[in-house]
Amino acid sequence: MSARASMFRSSAAHAILIAYTVLALYPVVLIVINSMKSRRAIFNDPLALPTRETFDLVGFHTVLEQGNFLLYFQNSMIVTVASLFFALLFGAMAAFALAEYRFRGNLLMGLYLALGIMIPIRLGTVAILELMVAANLVNTHWALILVYTANGLPLAVFILSEFMRQVSDDLKNAARIDGLSEYRIFFTIALPLVRPAMATVAVFTMIPIWNDLWFPLILAPGEATKTLTLGSQIFLGQYVTNWNAVLAALTLAILPVVVLYLIFSRQLIRGITKGAVK
Amino acid sequence: MGNLTLEKVCKSFGTVDVIRDVDLSVNDGEFCVFVGPSGCGKSTLLRMIAGLEDITSGNVCIDGAVVNTVPPSKREIAMVFQSYALYPHLNVRDNMGLGLKQAGHPRAQITQTVDRAARMLDLDAYLNRRPAELSGGQRQRVAIGRAIVRKPKLFLFDEPLSNLDAALRVQTRIEIANLHRELGATMIYVTHDQVEAMTLADRIVVLRDGRIEQVGAPMELYNNPANEFVAGFIGSPKMNFLNAPALGVAGKTVGIRPEHLILSRDAGMIEGRISHVEQLGGETLIYLRADPHGLITVRLFGEHAAEVDDRAFVTPDMARAFHFGADGQRLSA
Numbered sequence: 001m002s003a004r005a006s007m008f009r010s011s012a013a014h015a016i017l018i019a020y021t022v023l024a025l026y027p028v029v030l031i032v033i034n035s036m037k038s039r040r041a042i043f044n045d046p047l048a049l050p051t052r053e054t055f056d057l058v059g060f061h062t063v064l065e066q067g068n069f070l071l072y073f074q075n076s077m078i079v080t081v082a083s084l085f086f087a088l089l090f091g092a093m094a095a096f097a098l099a100e101y102r103f104r105g106n107l108l109m110g111l112y113l114a115l116g117i118m119i120p121i122r123l124g125t126v127a128i129l130e131l132m133v134a135a136n137l138v139n140t141h142w143a144l145i146l147v148y149t150a151n152g153l154p155l156a157v158f159i160l161s162e163f164m165r166q167v168s169d170d171l172k173n174a175a176r177i178d179g180l181s182e183y184r185i186f187f188t189i190a191l192p193l194v195r196p197a198m199a200t201v202a203v204f205t206m207i208p209i210w211n212d213l214w215f216p217l218i219l220a221p222g223e224a225t226k227t228l229t230l231g232s233q234i235f236l237g238q239y240v241t242n243w244n245a246v247l248a249a250l251t252l253a254i255l256p257v258v259v260l261y262l263i264f265s266r267q268l269i270r271g272i273t274k275g276a277v278k
Numbered sequence: 279m280g281n282l283t284l285e286k287v288c289k290s291f292g293t294v295d296v297i298r299d300v301d302l303s304v305n306d307g308e309f310c311v312f313v314g315p316s317g318c319g320k321s322t323l324l325r326m327i328a329g330l331e332d333i334t335s336g337n338v339c340i341d342g343a344v345v346n347t348v349p350p351s352k353r354e355i356a357m358v359f360q361s362y363a364l365y366p367h368l369n370v371r372d373n374m375g376l377g378l379k380q381a382g383h384p385r386a387q388i389t390q391t392v393d394r395a396a397r398m399l400d401l402d403a404y405l406n407r408r409p410a411e412l413s414g415g416q417r418q419r420v421a422i423g424r425a426i427v428r429k430p431k432l433f434l435f436d437e438p439l440s441n442l443d444a445a446l447r448v449q450t451r452i453e454i455a456n457l458h459r460e461l462g463a464t465m466i467y468v469t470h471d472q473v474e475a476m477t478l479a480d481r482i483v484v485l486r487d488g489r490i491e492q493v494g495a496p497m498e499l500y501n502n503p504a505n506e507f508v509a510g511f512i513g514s515p516k517m518n519f520l521n522a523p524a525l526g527v528a529g530k531t532v533g534i535r536p537e538h539l540i541l542s543r544d545a546g547m548i549e550g551r552i553s554h555v556e557q558l559g560g561e562t563l564i565y566l567r568a569d570p571h572g573l574i575t576v577r578l579f580g581e582h583a584a585e586v587d588d589r590a591f592v593t594p595d596m597a598r599a600f601h602f603g604a605d606g607q608r609l610s611a
Binding site for chain 1: 280325328330349350352353355356359360362363364366367377380381420424436526586
């Protein structure tokens with residue numbers, strides 16, 4: 001391939017990537033810039049950046065003063081982090097067992113655990129609600145954490161078992177000869193080696209949980225357990241919507257996701273498997 | 279002490295028998311090599327001795343005690359893997375010391391033992407490095423060091439040289455032989471490379487399809503193979519198998535090693551055409567196509583001129599030939 005052709009190809013690739021980036025960031029940027037404008041300015045010129053005249057943090061004031069915004073924030077954080085933790089932990093453990101141990105029905109078990117990817121959990125909402133009522137878990141964080149963990153597990157098991165299979169058998173066997181327990185092998189050998197895959201699963205699992213409105217509305221609508229997404233709904237009225245407050249709430253809601261994403265994406269890039277085998 | 283005894287050991291995965299009725303005893307201090315083509319079950323057998331693979335039936339005994347259900351870490355064995363299998367998150371010192379730490383040895387003693395092993399393997403300078411910062415040869419020495427510090431009854435090597443380049447392989451082979459001399463420990467070594475087997479072993483176990491074909495000292499196998507398979511597997515270049523009826527001899531095939539053939543331009547027992555010549559300096563290999571025998575390899579020492587497509591004759595030194603029957607077994611001469 002000539003240098004010119006390769007230059008053309010690389011600039012075409014960049015053009016496509018830049019176009020996609022713009023497309024993906026556009027709504028986010030729109031939310032962020034409008035959250036810092038007065039109500040009139042939002043409607044007059046939604047695409048303009050905030051100027052000295054139109055700059056107004058009234059939305060943020062409303063959000064922080066009205067309602068228990070900090071509490072909602074905390075609820076969202078607790079539910080997301082806990083669900084993520086359990087989905088990744090149990091998903092990785094199941095994946096390790098499926099990849100590592102030969103037992104009757106291994107393949108069927110793997111398929112069964114991954115089946116959930118194809119079945120929307122919302123279909124079971126009524127049953128889940130009955131279950132939560134019976135277990136006395138309505139209006140608790142646990143109601144949401146359990147549902148989200150269950151919802152996140154199939155994908156986690158599916159993706160991680162593929163990666164667990166790639167962890168060198170020799171390495172695990174060497175650890176067995178050195179006298180490490182299966183749990184230590186899982187935590188100190190296998191987990192660090194599948195960290196990039198864990199980060200991928202974490203990102204895929206985290207965002208729908210953070211954004212979910214359905215289950216918080218049904219299972220935990222109480223004031224003490226409201227999540228951020230549910231809490232923001234108070235600003236959306238049937239006739240009047242406080243756009244300043246909605247946009248400010250959304251802007252604040254983006255931040256933790258970005259932070260978590262940055263943490264995981266560092267893991268995505270880092271690979272410490274080099275030198276372990278071969 | 280480090281005696282190993284296998285009694286009627288079998289292994290099957292589902293309906294597939296991988297190891298069938300293996301009986302073997304390895305004496306204390308012996309260097310025993312399992313050799314065979316890929317898929318013959320030699321690595322599985324080694325894993326069964328290590329306790330990493332369950333035994334379907336039979337007994338594995340170390341120093342007289344049946345260890346069938348003893349976990350690997352309690353069998354007082356150490357294993358060196360083909361892929362080195364070093365812990366990527368630990369430095370060389372911790373990699374070597376982890377087994378001792380798990381066994382609850384005092385820290386000072388671990389440091390001392392690791393230091394001694396590192397000196398033995400020229401690894402002193404690298405103790406604080408991670409495996410990723412080492413070359414292939416160094417990594418394999420760390421893996422060997424990790425085995426040494428455990429002071430095991432049995433050393434198990436699973437194709438430890440396969441990932442090294444040719445020059446390093448020869449060097450590490452010599453190091454392993456020296457190590458065996460120094461430690462005097464029992465070693466079991468798996469390889470598919472018959473040169474490694476010949477150069478390292480006190481005793482070679484030739485395996486095929488999960489069965490032992492023959493056990494013996496390297497020269498015993500070379501000079502007195504029990505069957506056609508062992509004869510073809512031991513020795514390089516491979517033994518020639520000639521059509522016995524065409525030579526007017528009893529049996530189905532006549533095995534003759536490439537070094538036991540006499541090549542002549544003018545006359546001989548078998549006539550053929552030279553199809554390829556390999557000049558190696560110290561020796562010359564001449565490949566001769568002769569029907570109905572197929573390709574015959576002749577090994578000549580020193581340099582010899584030969585042209586492809588020339589006519590030539592070979593005469594086997596029948597005193598050194600082996601006769602095999604239709605079932606591949608050796609016929610008594």
